[in-house]
Amino acid sequence: MRLSSTMFLPVCLLFCFLFAVPAGAQGEWRSDPVHFKYKIKEEETFSAFGGGWGFYAQHYRWTTDLKWRSRPTTTEPLSFRTELRRRVLADWWLKAGGKYGYAPTCDFRWVEFELEKTQAHPLSVRTWGSGEWRRVFPGARIEDYDRQLIGISLRWRPKPTLRWKGEFMLEDKTYPTPSRSSRKLALRHEFASRFTHHRLTGIYANSTREYPRNPWINYSYRSFRLEWVWAAGDRIDITAKSGLNYRRSGNGKEGGKLDLTGIYEYTYSPGRTVSGLLSASKVIAAYEPLPEDVEEDTKAESFPFSNIRCGLRWREKIHPFLLRTELFVVYKEALFDWGGMLNLQVEVGKVRVRLGLAPKGGFYQTAEKGYWVEVRYYFD
Numbered sequence: 001m002r003l004s005s006t007m008f009l010p011v012c013l014l015f016c017f018l019f020a021v022p023a024g025a026q027g028e029w030r031s032d033p034v035h036f037k038y039k040i041k042e043e044e045t046f047s048a049f050g051g052g053w054g055f056y057a058q059h060y061r062w063t064t065d066l067k068w069r070s071r072p073t074t075t076e077p078l079s080f081r082t083e084l085r086r087r088v089l090a091d092w093w094l095k096a097g098g099k100y101g102y103a104p105t106c107d108f109r110w111v112e113f114e115l116e117k118t119q120a121h122p123l124s125v126r127t128w129g130s131g132e133w134r135r136v137f138p139g140a141r142i143e144d145y146d147r148q149l150i151g152i153s154l155r156w157r158p159k160p161t162l163r164w165k166g167e168f169m170l171e172d173k174t175y176p177t178p179s180r181s182s183r184k185l186a187l188r189h190e191f192a193s194r195f196t197h198h199r200l201t202g203i204y205a206n207s208t209r210e211y212p213r214n215p216w217i218n219y220s221y222r223s224f225r226l227e228w229v230w231a232a233g234d235r236i237d238i239t240a241k242s243g244l245n246y247r248r249s250g251n252g253k254e255g256g257k258l259d260l261t262g263i264y265e266y267t268y269s270p271g272r273t274v275s276g277l278l279s280a281s282k283v284i285a286a287y288e289p290l291p292e293d294v295e296e297d298t299k300a301e302s303f304p305f306s307n308i309r310c311g312l313r314w315r316e317k318i319h320p321f322l323l324r325t326e327l328f329v330v331y332k333e334a335l336f337d338w339g340g341m342l343n344l345q346v347e348v349g350k351v352r353v354r355l356g357l358a359p360k361g362g363f364y365q366t367a368e369k370g371y372w373v374e375v376r377y378y379f380d
Contacts, residue, residue: 220248
């Protein structure tokens with residue numbers, strides 16, 4: 001049974017009543033840090049403000065968060081969230097949460113329920129369900145949608161040095177235009193092991209999304225991740241990462257990519273660390289179907305390693321300052337480019353200030369880009 005958006009508020013009120021702070025509960029009210037951020041990116045300015053509060057007891061927790069942005073979007077709207085978590089039996093916890101988001105073209109409503117067994121000796125389990133409803137304002141060029149999701153996660157820890165985690169998720173997303181509606185199935189496995197001075201982590205993820213009214217854009221996605229960390233000495237850590245992504249679309253198009261990363265980290269002192277970084281990527285599968293009148297088979301186009309990145313990271317901590325800087329060089333499409341990133345943090349009493357200077361981001365392509373200053377005030 002799907003929960004309509006008109007039922008969102010009554011359901012939230014019902015769970016607020018069921019999870020209301022128990023009379024005489026022994027706990028305390030706490031305020032989360034208040035934070036403000038001002039950012040400049042590509043000659044545009046943004047600002048954000050947020051904070052929260054909550055009631056914390058031994059078997060109960062009720063938290064609320066508020067986020068404001070000067071330029072809200074459909075991916076980063078203004079939002080208000082409340083969440084209630086309560087112990088129901090031994091190490092079993094029940095959680096309910098609701099969220100409202102606002103953007104200039106639409107608003108969002110979320111609701112989520114979760115049941116979790118927290119102890120992992122040797123097995124823990126978590127199951128959850130959520131709903132999201134986007135409603136578009138008149139004149140917008142986007143559509144409404146309803147999104148429902150259910151999932152289950154198991155974690156098995158037979159030994160302190162060995163852990164496995166598996167997760168399954170089913171998502172339905174419905175649009176007024178039937179060809180845009182879809183269903184997604186996702187499965188994820190994670191293995192982690194520690195022995196002597198080594199730590200090994202492996203992740204396998206597989207997902208498919210099907211469009212019943214438009215199978216031409218169906219796709220399947222597989223991802224393999226492997227990370228090895230070696231404490232080679234009292235001051236030396238060596239990390240090797242590899243990732244393999246593969247995607248196939250319903251129209252026959254395929255794509256694959258291999259990513260390799262190596263990190264050498266040397267700790268000069270408890271407050272100073274220097275790291276050398278190297279990464280490279282390689283396209284391993286690229287195929288587009290040929291016209292029907294062509295019978296020849298073609299092999300996947302192969303490329304040498306591209307987007308090679310070399311970097312140097314320096315981290316220095318001298319109270320009340322924390323400095324992290326990166327310098328990197330990128331070789332892509334037979335061209336060289338370089339960049340740098342500076343992140344300076346200062347703590348004075350209950351105030352923490354962070355200054356970011358990263359016009360081209362950092363060594364990792366996902367690093368934040370732009371110039372920003374962020375201020376946090378801690379009440380406790």
